[in-house]
Amino acid sequence: MLQLSKLSLLTLSWTALLATKVVGDELEGATSASIQTSPAAAPTKLSAAAPELTLVNYRLEVLMITAAVGLVANYFYGSRKNTVLASVWEKPITDVLQANFSAVGNGQQVLEWDSAADLLFYASGRRHCKYAQGHLMLTARQDPIALLNDLTANNYEKLQIEVTLNDDVPGFVFAAVPRKRSKAVGRDRYDVSTFAKVIASDKVPTDTV
Known part of the structure; x- marks a missing residue:
């Protein structure tokens, strides 16, 4: 994908x-053609044939x-x-x-x-x-x-x-993070490091705390 x-x-x-x-x-081609054409040039005979239709045009x-x-x-x-x-x-x-x-x-x-x-x-x-x-x-x-x-x-x-x-629900702090990032989250988040603690639970994957 x-x-x-x-x-x-x-x-x-x-x-x-x-x-x-x-x-x-x-x-660029149109500009060049207009520059090269002289205002005093003699009129040319117009062709009655239709222009050729090609994909390039x-x-x-x-x-x-x-x-x-x-x-x-x-x-x-x-x-x-x-x-x-x-x-x-x-x-x-x-x-x-x-x-x-x-x-x-x-x-x-x-x-x-x-x-x-x-x-x-x-x-x-x-x-x-x-x-x-x-x-x-x-x-x-x-x-x-x-x-x-x-x-x-x-x-x-x-x-x-x-x-x-x-x-009316009292405030609380809750976090679920990968186990290998738990220490980094504790350092970066004051609320997690101050009010939360790591607990073991069989309802979350083993690599998550």
Whole structure:
């Protein structure tokens, strides 16, 4: 998938550069022709024959159509790829929410599309908790510019869940991090190092504390 995305971006970039070169050549040719033509030149007899239609005469149009077709094809391909990934994410998200909340989604579906690369979900119905809302951020495969930014910035799919507790719930500090990063998190986070302690639990993976 990454190779196809890079190939699509390279193809669109090459098409844009070639179109720019063609426009420059045509403008340069038109300027040269206007300079070489003398205002006092004798009128020439116009030919009634139609100009020859060749593909070279429509280089710019062909490049623009190719770029447009490439963008449309990339949009549908990227959107389809994200739809498949969303269906893979939906089951584990639904299972976790249904195990902890009584009302999940809108009653028909859990994940709702906010854009071609973003999905939202909502759950409520748990003691001491107002609601939980989440945001599944996929790579923008349908947008070449955003995809290029994701590739250069090493952005990956991200799942973000925000749980809002009731106002009368006392404050607490909670963290779940990979075991190999626990010391670094303790140094960087004052609240974790001051109010939290490492505990063992069989409900989390062995490489997580």
